[in-house]
Amino acid sequence: MTETRKPFFYDVTLRDGNQALPKPWNNAQKKDVYLLLLKLGVQGAEVGFPASSEMDFESVMELAKLTAQMAEEGDEVAKNVVVSGLARCIESDIQRCWEAVQYAPHPRIHTFLATSPLSMENVLHMTPEQVKEKAVKCVKFAKSLVGDRGDVEFSAEHFGDCLENMDFVIDVLKAVVEAGATTINLPNTVERYRPKLYVDQVKQVYEALPKNITISVHCHNDLGMATAATVESFFVGATQLEVALNGLGERCGNTNFYEVAIGLHNSGVDTGLHLERIYETAILVSHWSGVPIYIRAPLIGTEAIVHRSGIHQDGASKTKDMKKGAYRPIDYSIIGRNQNDTLSFTSQSGRTAVYEIITKFGYKMTLQEASKLQPVLKRLSEAEGELSAERVLDVFREQFVNVNG
Ligand code: KIV
Ligand code: ZN
Numbered sequence: 465m466t467e468t469r470k471p472f473f474y475d476v477t478l479r480d481g482n483q484a485l486p487k488p489w490n491n492a493q494k495k496d497v498y499l500l501l502l503k504l505g506v507q508g509a510e511v512g513f514p515a516s517s518e519m520d521f522e523s524v525m526e527l528a529k530l531t532a533q534m535a536e537e538g539d540e541v542a543k544n545v546v547v548s549g550l551a552r553c554i555e556s557d558i559q560r561c562w563e564a565v566q567y568a569p570h571p572r573i574h575t576f577l578a579t580s581p582l583s584m585e586n587v588l589h590m591t592p593e594q595v596k597e598k599a600v601k602c603v604k605f606a607k608s609l610v611g612d613r614g615d616v617e618f619s620a621e622h623f624g625d626c627l628e629n630m631d632f633v634i635d636v637l638k639a640v641v642e643a644g645a646t647t648i649n650l651p652n653t654v655e656r657y658r659p660k661l662y663v664d665q666v667k668q669v670y671e672a673l674p675k676n677i678t679i680s681v682h683c684h685n686d687l688g689m690a691t692a693a694t695v696e697s698f699f700v701g702a703t704q705l706e707v708a709l710n711g712l713g714e715r716c717g718n719t720n721f722y723e724v725a726i727g728l729h730n731s732g733v734d735t736g737l738h739l740e741r742i743y744e745t746a747i748l749v750s751h752w753s754g755v756p757i758y759i760r761a762p763l764i765g766t767e768a769i770v771h772r773s774g775i776h777q778d779g780a781s782k783t784k785d786m787k788k789g790a791y792r793p794i795d796y797s798i799i800g801r802n803q804n805d806t807l808s809f810t811s812q813s814g815r816t817a818v819y820e821i822i823t824k825f826g827y828k829m830t831l832q833e834a835s836k837l838q839p840v841l842k843r844l845s846e847a848e849g850e851l852s853a854e855r856v857l858d859v860f861r862e863q864f865v866n867v868n869g
Contacts, residue, residue: 472704474508481712491523505737508546514564515557528568548572553602562609571614573606580625600643607644617647624652634672649680659693670701680704683719690719695727709749742799774814780805781816809851
């Protein structure tokens with residue numbers, strides 16, 4: 465199960481994520497989020513789209529300069545992180561991007577052009593030959609700017625829609641590699657199909673391109689399977705994984721950073737990330753973006769650690785001190801979340817919940833004693849709904865103590 469290849473976490477929160485916020489972050493806010501990314505230990509960050517506005521240009525330049533300054537002061541993450549800007553396949557965009565990112569220790573120009581039949585015909589109004597020519601021209605131009613100081617990423621936008629023209633796409637990708645691109649990104653710009661089809665396409669590209677080229681995946685979550693597509697792509701050759709904090713991004717978001725990180729970690733992959741920073745990061749990003757965390761969001765939702773039914777509470781309780789819980793995907797301290805299993809009392813709960821709640825408050829109780837209190841609490845819960853731990857304690861004090869004299 466152990467995979468020795470290391471993933472390259474390339475975060476797009478400050479570009480794809482920010483462009484989709486109802487109220488995009490200003491430059492000071494973007495800086496705060498960027499510092500969180502460095503603390504997480506990301507290997508790459510796409511920090512904006514310099515040609516899109518003066519403000520984004522300034523922000524990308526500021527973050528590139530900040531990275532250089534932090535690197536000079538000895539920050540290990542800043543020394544190594546790739547700082548990238550997005551540019552359409554237009555010379556003026558690429559030029560502007562370089563003017564902004566050039567100050568970073570490892571600057572990158574990321575340019576993109578659609579290669580799907582649907583987009584070439586209906587959006588770009590270009591023939592496949594024209595698309596190939598333009599892509600090569602732009603990558604050559606980008607490479608002429610970065611020289612040996614930085615690198616070039618090319619994205620075949622709408623790659624997930626290229627099931628029928630993969631030969632053409634591979635031909636374009638070989639040509640842009642020839643022109644100087646060293647990272648080839650394969651966006652599932654709109655998630656329409658099952659992950660297996662996309663992962664097979666990624667594998668096909670991986671097998672067709674030289675092995676010194678980094679294959680990257682960038683998945684949107686339109687059907688809720690972006691994490692699956694991203695994690696499985698890693699195991700067929702994709703090294704760069706484009707992800708976003710809290711799964712922010714256009715429409716249903718980009719692939720969730722934390723889910724990919726933990727999915728790989730649980731599969732024996734060394735992510736090189738400070739996983740223990742995940743929970744705090746998620747809370748801050750939710751607060752700063754104004755996008756609440758869904759209560760059942762994997763890993764970070766409030767409900768992720770709550771067990772309500774008697775069977776689950778019993779299993780959780782019996783395995784609470786073990787690394788692998790019966791109903792727990794990870795020991796939550798790995799992501800800096802203090803609580804592991806949280807038991808609350810509902811009409812579905814059993815004596816284990818009573819026992820755990822009461823003993824957590826420091827009282828002594830046997831399971832037999834808990835069995836006596838459970839029906840009382842069950843009746844109350846049928847009338848009142850879920851009982852908080854404090855309410856259970858009150859009932860224990862009032863009734864159980866009295867019952868037992
Ligand atoms: O989703 C997408 O295709 C993109 C590209 C610009 C990489 O965000
Ligand atoms: Zn995207």
